[in-house]
Amino acid sequence: MFNRFQRFYTSIKVGTDVVVLSIAFGLAYATRFHLLVPESIPPLGDTLVSLALVLIIFPAAFHQARLYATNRSRTHIEEVFEIFKSMITGTLIIVALTYFVRERYSRLTLAIFVAYAFVLVSGTRLLFRQTLNELRRRGYNLKSILLIGEGELGQRVIDTIDTNRELGFRVTGIVARDPENVGTTVKGIPIVGDVEGIDAALNQRRVDQVLIALPIEDAPLVKGLMEQLALRTVDVRIVPDLYQYITICGGLEEFGGLPIISLQGGPLHGWNLVAKRLFDVLFSLCAIVLAAPAMLAIAALIKGTSRGPVLFRQERMGMDGKTFRMLKFRTMYSGAEASGVRMATHDDPRRTPLGRFLRQTSLDELPQLFNVLRGDMSLVGPRPERPVFIDEFKRQVPKYHLRHKVKSGMTGWAQINGLRGQTSIQKRIEYDLYYIENWSLFLDLKILVRTALGGFISKNAY
Numbered sequence: 001m002f003n004r005f006q007r008f009y010t011s012i013k014v015g016t017d018v019v020v021l022s023i024a025f026g027l028a029y030a031t032r033f034h035l036l037v038p039e040s041i042p043p044l045g046d047t048l049v050s051l052a053l054v055l056i057i058f059p060a061a062f063h064q065a066r067l068y069a070t071n072r073s074r075t076h077i078e079e080v081f082e083i084f085k086s087m088i089t090g091t092l093i094i095v096a097l098t099y100f101v102r103e104r105y106s107r108l109t110l111a112i113f114v115a116y117a118f119v120l121v122s123g124t125r126l127l128f129r130q131t132l133n134e135l136r137r138r139g140y141n142l143k144s145i146l147l148i149g150e151g152e153l154g155q156r157v158i159d160t161i162d163t164n165r166e167l168g169f170r171v172t173g174i175v176a177r178d179p180e181n182v183g184t185t186v187k188g189i190p191i192v193g194d195v196e197g198i199d200a201a202l203n204q205r206r207v208d209q210v211l212i213a214l215p216i217e218d219a220p221l222v223k224g225l226m227e228q229l230a231l232r233t234v235d236v237r238i239v240p241d242l243y244q245y246i247t248i249c250g251g252l253e254e255f256g257g258l259p260i261i262s263l264q265g266g267p268l269h270g271w272n273l274v275a276k277r278l279f280d281v282l283f284s285l286c287a288i289v290l291a292a293p294a295m296l297a298i299a300a301l302i303k304g305t306s307r308g309p310v311l312f313r314q315e316r317m318g319m320d321g322k323t324f325r326m327l328k329f330r331t332m333y334s335g336a337e338a339s340g341v342r343m344a345t346h347d348d349p350r351r352t353p354l355g356r357f358l359r360q361t362s363l364d365e366l367p368q369l370f371n372v373l374r375g376d377m378s379l380v381g382p383r384p385e386r387p388v389f390i391d392e393f394k395r396q397v398p399k400y401h402l403r404h405k406v407k408s409g410m411t412g413w414a415q416i417n418g419l420r421g422q423t424s425i426q427k428r429i430e431y432d433l434y435y436i437e438n439w440s441l442f443l444d445l446k447i448l449v450r451t452a453l454g455g456f457i458s459k460n461a462y
Helices: 002-036 044-064 076-101 107-137 152-163 195-203 220-229 271-305 353-361 368-374 387-396 400-405 425-437 441-455
Strands: 143-148 169-176 189-194 209-212 235-238 251-255 258-262 311-317 323-329 378-380 409-411
Touching: 002 044, 002 107, 044 076, 044 107, 076 107, 143 152, 143 195, 152 169, 169 195, 189 195, 195 220, 209 220, 220 235, 271 323, 271 353, 271 368, 271 378, 271 441, 311 387, 323 368, 368 409, 378 441, 387 400, 400 425, 409 441
Parallel strands: 143 169, 143 209, 169 189, 209 235, 378 409
Antiparallel strands: 251 258, 311 323
């Protein structure tokens, strides 16, 4: 039922956006070609193609920004800001497509459209949220839920329903496993009975749905509960007690009508995988062209100041535990690891004077753009480690292996938050897993922008 309601409201949002974007495009067309410069009206075919691009690209950009996902924690201002960023992204994509694919459409029309669309989309979204909140506050179309289970799982259900208030569900009572808890409250909701008295609890109040959220050790109780609830017309749902086993990107899936609970997965599959790869290829190609003069100069300086190769190839572990040869500008004297492999330290005597500068400014990592282009790495992701150190980290840090669910990156969420070099491995893993759980192209773009604005230089880079 939750999914059905969520899909219903999502479809309303998408349909509203399509209508509003069409109105904004029509207003922009009228403003540009009937008010400002009436004599330069473009062919109808070009106009329809541009409208089609708008109605495809902008909703896709909204989807990537999770503007169609239910998120009660997002404030009105945050939603408007996400709409603004999505409008900018959609505009850049349309400009690129119209430039490379066909004759350029009026840039002034597009600019006017963006202004109209931002105001209209933001206004309708805020009106939509305010109307829903007001209706729910007044008690219209609320679905009453009786929750069975007062423990940690039940409390998580309460928090989730409270976070998604616009769906119109309310927990009005709790049935406890422990009879001694009857008469108390959990998160402000009264415990109205125990499992043995489920019939009495249902007879005392109007209930639209029963949610069973018992811990896994109480699974034998479910059969008896289902036998009693089968005699009633109330909807019944079970929340499986599997949160303790879910690591990243877990959830409920369906395969040929068979429900499957995913405890561990990755965010990159299907179109997400294609989109990230295209993102990496396009941005790495542009970066290689822009950085080519600097890389040639660095190569010449390395060759002129110390003996040995310009590039240093080092084995690193990437996605799915596969190893690859990562490229770096050489920053140490030739033969620095002849006595054994060890991590770099502050004032490491193995570094060349130029190497110290290259490491602190991260310029030694520029050749990894070719790793990205080749597909070994991504522009953004957890930083790759050497296999010789990974075995030790796995023993020290729980869930360390989960960072290999995505490609390693030149920069990452941990790095732009100051976690480089000799910093907490545990903290780095927390940031890496946050990135994997919350991945989007917009997050990648945000990390790249923050890296460009100061993420290269670090006092912890040895």
